[in-house]
Amino acid sequence: MTRIRRNLIRALLSGDKSYWELIRFQDDSLPKFEEELSNLLNEGLVSTHDHHFSLTDKGIAIAAEEHLSPYVSPVCDACHGKTILLKGPYENWSKQFQEITKDRPKAIKDYDQGYVITEDTIRRVTLIHRFGDLENKDILIVGDDDLTSLALGITGLPRKVKVLEVDKRLVEYINKKAESLGFKNISAELYDVQNPFREELRRSFDVFITDPVETIDGITLFLSRCVEGLRGEDSTGYFGLTHLESSRKKWYAIQKRLLEMGFVITDIIRDFHEYDLDAEDLLTQGFRVVTEAPVNVGAPDTYFYTSDYYRVYAVQELKPLITGTVVLSDELYYDDEAFVTAER
Amino acid sequence: MTRIRRNLIRALLSGDKSYWELIRFQDDSLPKFEEELSNLLNEGLVSTHDHHFSLTDKGIAIAAEEHLSPYVSPVCDACHGKTILLKGPYENWSKQFQEITKDRPKAIKDYDQGYVITEDTIRRVTLIHRFGDLENKDILIVGDDDLTSLALGITGLPRKVKVLEVDKRLVEYINKKAESLGFKNISAELYDVQNPFREELRRSFDVFITDPVETIDGITLFLSRCVEGLRGEDSTGYFGLTHLESSRKKWYAIQKRLLEMGFVITDIIRDFHEYDLDAEDLLTQGFRVVTEAPVNVGAPDTYFYTSDYYRVYAVQELKPLITGTVVLSDELYYDDEAFVTAER
Numbered sequence: 001m002t003r004i005r006r007n008l009i010r011a012l013l014s015g016d017k018s019y020w021e022l023i024r025f026q027d028d029s030l031p032k033f034e035e036e037l038s039n040l041l042n043e044g045l046v047s048t049h050d051h052h053f054s055l056t057d058k059g060i061a062i063a064a065e066e067h068l069s070p071y072v073s074p075v076c077d078a079c080h081g082k083t084i085l086l087k088g089p090y091e092n093w094s095k096q097f098q099e100i101t102k103d104r105p106k107a108i109k110d111y112d113q114g115y116v117i118t119e120d121t122i123r124r125v126t127l128i129h130r131f132g133d134l135e136n137k138d139i140l141i142v143g144d145d146d147l148t149s150l151a152l153g154i155t156g157l158p159r160k161v162k163v164l165e166v167d168k169r170l171v172e173y174i175n176k177k178a179e180s181l182g183f184k185n186i187s188a189e190l191y192d193v194q195n196p197f198r199e200e201l202r203r204s205f206d207v208f209i210t211d212p213v214e215t216i217d218g219i220t221l222f223l224s225r226c227v228e229g230l231r232g233e234d235s236t237g238y239f240g241l242t243h244l245e246s247s248r249k250k251w252y253a254i255q256k257r258l259l260e261m262g263f264v265i266t267d268i269i270r271d272f273h274e275y276d277l278d279a280e281d282l283l284t285q286g287f288r289v290v291t292e293a294p295v296n297v298g299a300p301d302t303y304f305y306t307s308d309y310y311r312v313y314a315v316q317e318l319k320p321l322i323t324g325t326v327v328l329s330d331e332l333y334y335d336d337e338a339f340v341t342a343e344r
Numbered sequence: 345m346t347r348i349r350r351n352l353i354r355a356l357l358s359g360d361k362s363y364w365e366l367i368r369f370q371d372d373s374l375p376k377f378e379e380e381l382s383n384l385l386n387e388g389l390v391s392t393h394d395h396h397f398s399l400t401d402k403g404i405a406i407a408a409e410e411h412l413s414p415y416v417s418p419v420c421d422a423c424h425g426k427t428i429l430l431k432g433p434y435e436n437w438s439k440q441f442q443e444i445t446k447d448r449p450k451a452i453k454d455y456d457q458g459y460v461i462t463e464d465t466i467r468r469v470t471l472i473h474r475f476g477d478l479e480n481k482d483i484l485i486v487g488d489d490d491l492t493s494l495a496l497g498i499t500g501l502p503r504k505v506k507v508l509e510v511d512k513r514l515v516e517y518i519n520k521k522a523e524s525l526g527f528k529n530i531s532a533e534l535y536d537v538q539n540p541f542r543e544e545l546r547r548s549f550d551v552f553i554t555d556p557v558e559t560i561d562g563i564t565l566f567l568s569r570c571v572e573g574l575r576g577e578d579s580t581g582y583f584g585l586t587h588l589e590s591s592r593k594k595w596y597a598i599q600k601r602l603l604e605m606g607f608v609i610t611d612i613i614r615d616f617h618e619y620d621l622d623a624e625d626l627l628t629q630g631f632r633v634v635t636e637a638p639v640n641v642g643a644p645d646t647y648f649y650t651s652d653y654y655r656v657y658a659v660q661e662l663k664p665l666i667t668g669t670v671v672l673s674d675e676l677y678y679d680d681e682a683f684v685t686a687e688r
Contacts, residue, residue: 129418248610313592
């Protein structure tokens, strides 16, 4: 029995689940998840009613044959497995961030946007602080729909924060907000990842933060640009990667590229980010997670979309794998595993 | 200012620390830690008294110049950043494990032994369960001074557990205990990692668990042997790796080898294991962490030695990097970064 089938059955052994909840109980990509769920329905092991799934008698019998027991999640209730807590000063950061970003621009599908929940932006910044990568550092952010730059402004710890962002609305929002809050060391500028960095941005940062698109070409390009910005050995980088739209084979290709560039991976924290995707958008924009679901699955009743957080560390001089101008079109954003991304 | 210097100063800004506590507040290897601490003492930024270290006025002034603030750890108080909690059924596993292993053999330096605290053996097993790698699986353990096999026996979930272990005392202990507790699917046998597996052990397991020695040659050999035991694509492996005796450059070499063998890294959980090292042994066996410390540091007052937990996943057919018999002597156990390992 495959791992995904096992994981789905043991999740259902401990109670009925919605489609969106079930996604959180398995460890495979969304295409595989949909395929396996269809199989379970077709084989009569699982039934569905009112947007929920449950095991049939046949399913329960097979669970017993496979020695599966009802799954009790051991994931920490306090930090949700994210390793850190927003307590003390970090709780204050979180409150301030919620307050100042109330009027943030809505995510738009044009640039594969989708925000992490606001607490996760602060958890991100807190984690980076834990690892000693904030204080007095020059930080580069490539793509900032999560508004990490403003979270960094609240901490008051970095020396300089530069945002490069393709969405004009966000560039204006960040600059205006930074000005009104007196964050003098934070600025955003319009930037398209297809272009190399201008000279003044090269080799000027200690840390990069990005949330790349998850095609292999796309992520290679994002990371290569980030590398151009870093000072070199001892620099670090942070980015999210899902397993929902990136299979383990894609992860493998990405990890190979990271090592080729001169990075070692120091941390991978599972489900560090939860995304607050707009339910209306999700159901109407033709995302394959909905259109190819085996039954009508209803609106999400939980944060189903997560990404794992990578920290990488430069052990040597860095080498971008892509330099110069690159013209990328739809394939930058969209591949076979893109199930929560709009086709263009 | 280097990251390690920054991390040490901000830790001391929030209060005096012992040598052993300070180790937990930095992210570098022990050789670098000792070097940096010596520098801080020699430059008059840090002073020491009664086995504790504190910032001098000069140190405090430099902290201000560098915009450092007293460090408040955001690490989760509940799970200590290990992502999971021993609650419900997992708490029962932990209690049973404590009970049945009370008479465990003492760690001996001959084989670079050193136990993780008993809760961490159960956390390990719980984590593996979270990832769907226990139920009805065939599990291979290469080196089992942590007695993970008996913890697996308590869960009752795996199909088969085979321990390969070089220490005769442990082989006998595990077999005797398994027999007396009725763990019929658990067995241990004497094995030296210098020898390839006998035919019946090859391609017979879904999961490996090991806690390898941390020289590059040593870990390559351990992982290659584990690979011989795995069934191939979709198999997984779990092992600990410290940053205390393995620099990031060594991590890089190890990650390259993992990818070469056909694994992708799915998780790296920082400080997942804490080791319960014998204070008497530590102070008397000539470990460099003591002998090369800048001052007399006293006995450990905290679990200072930790390792991060790796989960790896086979995305393709696996390829061991070493096959056949290998004769390895001291260099299997000991390299320049071995600071809590006995020279032989």
